[in-house]
Amino acid sequence: MKLSILVNEGPYQHQAADSALQFVKAALEKGHEIFRVFFYHDGVNNGTRFAIPPQDDRNITVEWSKLAESHKLDLVVCIAAAQRRGILDENEAKRQGKSGDNIAPGFRISGLGQLIEAGIQAERLVVFGD
Amino acid sequence: MAMLHTVNKSPFEKRSLDGALSHAVNGAAILMIEDGIYGALKGTAVSSKIEKALETLKVYVLGPDLKARGMTEDQVVDGVKVVDYAGFVDLVTEYDKVQAWL
Amino acid sequence: MAEPWEEEEGPVKKFMFVNRKAPYGTIYALESLEVVLISAAFDQDVSLVFMDDGVYQLKKGQDTKGIGMKNFSPTYRALEGYDIETLYVEKESMESRGLSADDMIVPVEVLGKDELTSLMEEQDVLLSF
Numbered sequence: 001m002k003l004s005i006l007v008n009e010g011p012y013q014h015q016a017a018d019s020a021l022q023f024v025k026a027a028l029e030k031g032h033e034i035f036r037v038f039f040y041h042d043g044v045n046n047g048t049r050f051a052i053p054p055q056d057d058r059n060i061t062v063e064w065s066k067l068a069e070s071h072k073l074d075l076v077v078c079i080a081a082a083q084r085r086g087i088l089d090e091n092e093a094k095r096q097g098k099s100g101d102n103i104a105p106g107f108r109i110s111g112l113g114q115l116i117e118a119g120i121q122a123e124r125l126v127v128f129g130d
Numbered sequence: 131m132a133m134l135h136t137v138n139k140s141p142f143e144k145r146s147l148d149g150a151l152s153h154a155v156n157g158a159a160i161l162m163i164e165d166g167i168y169g170a171l172k173g174t175a176v177s178s179k180i181e182k183a184l185e186t187l188k189v190y191v192l193g194p195d196l197k198a199r200g201m202t203e204d205q206v207v208d209g210v211k212v213v214d215y216a217g218f219v220d221l222v223t224e225y226d227k228v229q230a231w232l
Numbered sequence: 233m234a235e236p237w238e239e240e241e242g243p244v245k246k247f248m249f250v251n252r253k254a255p256y257g258t259i260y261a262l263e264s265l266e267v268v269l270i271s272a273a274f275d276q277d278v279s280l281v282f283m284d285d286g287v288y289q290l291k292k293g294q295d296t297k298g299i300g301m302k303n304f305s306p307t308y309r310a311l312e313g314y315d316i317e318t319l320y321v322e323k324e325s326m327e328s329r330g331l332s333a334d335d336m337i338v339p340v341e342v343l344g345k346d347e348l349t350s351l352m353e354e355q356d357v358l359l360s361f
Contacts, residue, residue, distance in 0.1 A: 001223045008232070008260075008361070015164045016138075022194070026215035032223070041263055041361075080266060112270040119357040120245055120276065124222050127230040127360050130138075133353065145284060149252070153349045229250070229358045 003027055004122035005037045006115065008129030010045030011060035017046050020128040021063055028071050036074045036118040044087045047077040049104035061104045068106025075107045076114045132157045134225035138164040138232065141176045146231035151183050159188040161221055167195045170206050177207050184209040192218060245356040246277045251286035261289045262304050264361035272314035283322035287329060290336040308338050322348050
């Protein structure tokens with residue numbers, strides 16, 4: 001089945017991102033298709049490669065990036081929410097006159113329309129948040 | 131199939147469980163995850179709500195969240211089924227849609 | 233065979249935005265409204281529900297000057313222009329908070345819990361914030 005996921009919280013502060021990650025892994029193992037994972041609200045913080053959790057802790061962003069690579073996951077960070085919270089890709093950094101970008105591998109920044117499209121195209125939308 | 135309602139809040143702090151229970155129709159399912167698992171336990175002030183819900187609803191709790199919080203399967207209200215993440219995925223596909231009571 | 237979304241008209245799904253959080257204390261209400269506005273461009277069947285503390289989002293007379301935040305409540309009045317004409321408020325949530333439809337910044341349709349439950353059951357996609 002084709003599933004979409006909405007993640008509304010950043011990593012570490014709430015369990016939502018961990019739950020979403022475990023759910024996505026289980027769904028992929030069962031052979032389901034993940035149409036898109038959309039990150040909104042503080043969920044956009046899943047997409048910064050600048051976070052450095054302690055070495056004995058999980059690195060949620062790296063786990064997302066690995067899944068994106070191994071399963072061609074479409075990880076989309078909402079542009080409006082990302083700009084508020086300082087998540088930028090190279091293009092946005094240039095456009096906004098910022099000195100660097102911090103988007104993690106496998107993530108892309110796009111508009112909220114991608115969330116609506118994820119709802120239209122997938123057979124189920126599962127929301128993780130606080 | 132009806133709706134799957136997910137609840138991720140402790141019923142002792144937030145109204146998420148009440149919201150889910152009062153908006154679930156016969157044949158719907160409730161899945162308690164994260165801090166929501168505290169709502170699935172025997173001998174608490176909300177246990178009777180779950181027992182009553184079981185008359186018309188299916189009630190599930192996510193095992194990994196239960197274990198992480200030091201709770202065991204035999205502490206769960208009788209009739210509540212324990213599922214793992216694979217079971218969570220199955221519920222999402224078996225039911226028509228999912229409403230998250232955040 | 234063409235997938236349903238490849239047809240010219242495209243599929244129309246029933247989307248419900250379930251607002252259960254008060255404004256200002258957290259950003260959910262504001263950012264939820266941003267999604268609602270975008271959804272209007274997709275020609276879907278959109279409904280907007282306010283329940284639990286979400287009913288506070290529609291309270292008349294919000295004045296945020298003293299807290300340094302933007303008052304986004306006038307945006308609810310603009311929703312009509314986006315073809316989102318009906319805002320549903322749950323009766324029980326409203327009344328238990330001592331509010332009535334007259335306290336709301338826009339005309340709302342007040343639904344009892346059971347009516348709202350039926351409306352939820354009709355949806356294809358439920359987005360909760």
